[in-house]
Structure formats: C-alpha cells, structure tokens
C-alpha cells in the first residue's frame with residue numbers, strides 16, 4: 001500500500017550537507033499500524049513529512065495506493081494532504097483562538113466523510129474540556145485535541161509524530177488502543193513515530209531508524 | 224529549602240471553577256533531585272509555574288530559601304525569575320531566529336555566574352549543531368537546546384517540564400544523569416516533571432500528584 005524505494009533527503013547548509021535520510025526502503029500494508037522508532041536525529045520526522053506530502057524527497061520514490069506521490073506537482077500534493085492524510089505534529093499546532101471543539105471542526109470542514117467533533121473529543125477523554133482554548137489546557141490535553149483533530153478527518157493514512165509524548169502511561173495506552181481499534185475497524189493505515197518502546201508490541205510492523213536509514217524492519221505476527 | 228503549605232490555584236471560567244491545584248503540601252531539601260509525576264491534567268505544570276514565579280497561587284504559601292515568594296511583588300518576582308530560576312518549558316520556547324548557541328548566550332547574558340554556552344551544548348551532545356536555527360533541528364535536538372539554556376544560567380533551582388519527552392531512551396537517560404551530576408556537584412536543586420516512571424529511582428524524592436493534590440511523597444534513600 002505504501003512503498004518507499006531508496007528515499008533520500010539532505011539539507012545543504014553552506015559547506016556542510018546533512019543527510020537527514022539515506023537509502024530508505026520499506027513497505028507498509030493497507031490497514032497496518034506501523035511504528036517508526038529510533039534515536040533523536042535519526043530522520044523519523046523527515047520521513048513522516050515526506051509521507052504526508054509536506055516535504056519532497058531528493059532521491060528515490062514514494063508510492064501510496066499505486067500513485068507516485070514523489071512525482072506530484074504542488075496542486076496534487078495539496079489535494080493529497082487535504083483529502084488523504086491526517087497529521088499529528090510533534091508540536092501540537094493548535095489554533096490558539098479557537099476552542100478544542102472548534103479546532104476539530106475546522107479540520108473537518110472540507111472533509112468528505114468526517115466524524116463528529118464531539119464524538120472524537122469524547123473518544124480521547126476531553127468531553128469536559130471541549131469548549132476550552134489551548135492556553136487553558138494542559139500539555140497532555142492539547143496533545144489529545146491534536147489527535148482528535150487528525151482522527152476526525154477519517155483519512156486514508158494517519159501520521160502521528162510522538163502522539164503520546166506529553167501523556168502519562170495510562171492515557172498514552174488508551175490513545176494507542178484507540179488508534180489500534182480505528183486501524184482495524186476502518187482499515188485506516190496508521191504510522192506512529194514514538195520513543196516509547198512499550199508501544200512496539202502493539203504494532204503490526206516496527207521500522208527502526210538510525211542515522212537517516214532503516215536499521216531494522218520487524219513484522220509482528222500477533223500484536 | 225523549598226516549602227509548600229496548603230497551596231491552591233483555580234481558574235474561573237464563567238460558571239465553572241477548575242481547581243488546578245488544591246491543598247498542596249511538600250518540602251524539598253537543598254541540592255535534591257525531585258521528580259513530580261502524575262496523570263495528564265493532575266496539576267504538575269501549574270505547580271512548576273508557581274515555583275518558578277511565573278504564576279501566583281490563590282491560597283497557601285510558597286517559601287524558598289527562607290523567603291516567602293508567594294508574597295513577592297512583581298518586581299521581586301522578576302528578580303527571582305531572572306537570577307534564581309532556570310526553566311525548561313513543556314514546549315521548548317526557543318527563539319526561532321537565533322542559533323542554538325545564540326539562544327543559550329542570550330539566556331546567560333544577565334547572569335552572575337553563567338557557564339560557557341559552547342561547553343553546555345557539548346554536555347547535551349549538540350557540539351555539531353550549535354550554529355543551527357531551531358527550525359533546522361529535530362524535536363529532540365530543540366529540547367536539548369532548551370535544557371542547555373536553562374543549565375547554563377547556573378540557577379539556584381532548575382525547573383524542568385518534561386525535559387525528556389521528545390528524546391529517545393538513551394539520550395533521555397544521559398540528560399538525566401547530567402542533571403543528577405550537576406545536582407550533586409553544584410548543590411543546585413532540580414525539580415523535574417515527567418511521565419517516565421523509569422526516572423523515579425534516580426530521584427531523591429518523588430511527589431505523585433492526582434487531581435490537583437499530592438497523593439504520595441516518596442523519599443529514596445539510595446538513588
């Protein structure tokens with residue numbers, strides 16, 4: 001469903017070239033919950049940005065559902081990002097002067113088959129706080145609004161960069177169980193970047209990165 | 224060294240009052256590494272903001288080094304924040320158009336006994352990236368700049384809100400070991416909010432919070 005062939009990305013900074021990703025190869029099947037893990041600076045966010053059409057790779061190919069998104073022009077990428085991708089950013093990116101509920105509603109406005117904002121906010125445990133602004137919410141509460149916003153779009157692929165970083169263990173686990181359930185019920189393909197190794201047994205696939213490349217590709221038979 | 228007596232903080236939002244902290248009582252000895260832990264929304268950031276003079280409590284007393292900071296006027300609070308406190312925020316708060324090194328240098332400009340920016344950035348493993356801007360750094364790299372910036376000020380108390388949230392296990396451990404060493408060598412009092420329960424054995428004291436109040440106060444004899 002998702003295929004990466006020899007994907008590379010580098011940043012040129014004066015005389016130095018930083019290789020953020022080098023010769024990255026992997027596949028992810030439709031409806032899988034895949035986890036990308038690895039040390040700080042390994043290239044995880046870089047890969048997710050490429051998968052989400054937020055950034056272009058310099059070498060290699062990215063194919064999703066048969067289409068080569070690495071060859072998309074800007075307009076095709078915009079459509080791809082708007083219709084097919086749900087994104088949870090490493091830094092929550094909520095709109096400060098909209099409430100939690102309004103943040104979710106805005107994200108689903110141009111969506112074909114959105115979920116109800118109230119329902120999704122209940123699913124992440126925020127029914128009591130949905131009329132609050134981000135500045136009136138704790139770090140973990142803001143992170144959950146960001147997750148609700150991405151899920152509500154009912155995307156083909158859901159990309160999450162450290163979705164449980166600011167959550168305590170039990171809230172984090174229930175969020176992951178929620179993502180796992182949605183994965184299985186709606187055939188949504190979920191890719192999660194995390195440092196939390198406790199998550200990896202719940203995934204169908206674990207992609208370990210190191211220094212910009214894939215060091216290990218593990219398939220779990222019974223997650 | 225640090226004493227909290229019956230500290231409370233609430234937010235009034237229309238008809239509803241949210242009790243962010245209620246009847247909080249604990250002491251922390253000079254030179255201790257204390258960890259505050261607890262579920263999302265428990266009141267941890269609220270407490271840290273009060274300890275750091277960023278926010279005032281509504282009830283109770285906060286005493287540091289014999290002074291009642293809960294009674295400080297705005298000018299005393301400003302001096303307190305500038306000279307005595309190092310703060311690592313839950314969201315990194317780096318200045319986007321200054322490099323990592325410049326961010327640290329700025330923070331130590333009005334400091335009495337700062338550490339060298341270059342040295343501290345080496346301590347957190349960023350000697351190769353100190354001339355980069357925050358947007359050119361990974362999430363974990365930005366978090367480490369924020370930590371370096373707080374440490375370099377050589378403060379009396381160092382307050383860290385989830386300092387290792389975006390770091391992989393091994394980088395996170397080395398950062399905590401660094402904080403633990405500084406605690407012991409410089410008699411700096413360090414207070415860390417974290418969800419990472421693996422950290423708690425390294426602390427001298429663990430304060431567990433739940434629903435705005437302290438549920439458990441544990442002293443480790445041999446951390």
Ligand SMILES: Nc1ncnc2c1ncn2[C@@H]1O[C@H](COP(=O)(O)OP(=O)(O)OP(=O)(O)O)[C@@H](O)[C@H]1O
Nearest residue numbers: 011020040041042043044045046359361362363364
């Ligand atoms: N705009 C940029 N310019 C230069 N270098 C960059 C840029 N963005 C990322 N990098 C570098 O590319 C490498 C990979 O970065 P990336 O953000 O993908 O890491 P990561 O695996 O997400 O790390 P973390 O766990 O710390 O968030 C890092 O060395 C980073 O410093």
Ligand SMILES: Nc1ncnc2c1ncn2[C@@H]1O[C@H](COP(=O)(O)OP(=O)(O)OP(=O)(O)O)[C@@H](O)[C@H]1O
Nearest residue numbers: 136138139140141234243263264265266267268269
């Ligand atoms: N400005 C505000 N207005 C209203 N309520 C607030 C405000 N700031 C915090 N709260 C509420 O106070 C409670 C405690 O918040 P706090 O940020 O201290 O939690 P926390 O323990 O840091 O949580 P997390 O682990 O999710 O970061 C939460 O229920 C939060 O929603």
Ligand SMILES: [Mg+2]
Nearest residue numbers: 045090361362
């Ligand atoms: Mg990252």
Ligand SMILES: [Mg+2]
Nearest residue numbers: 138139268313
């Ligand atoms: Mg918090």
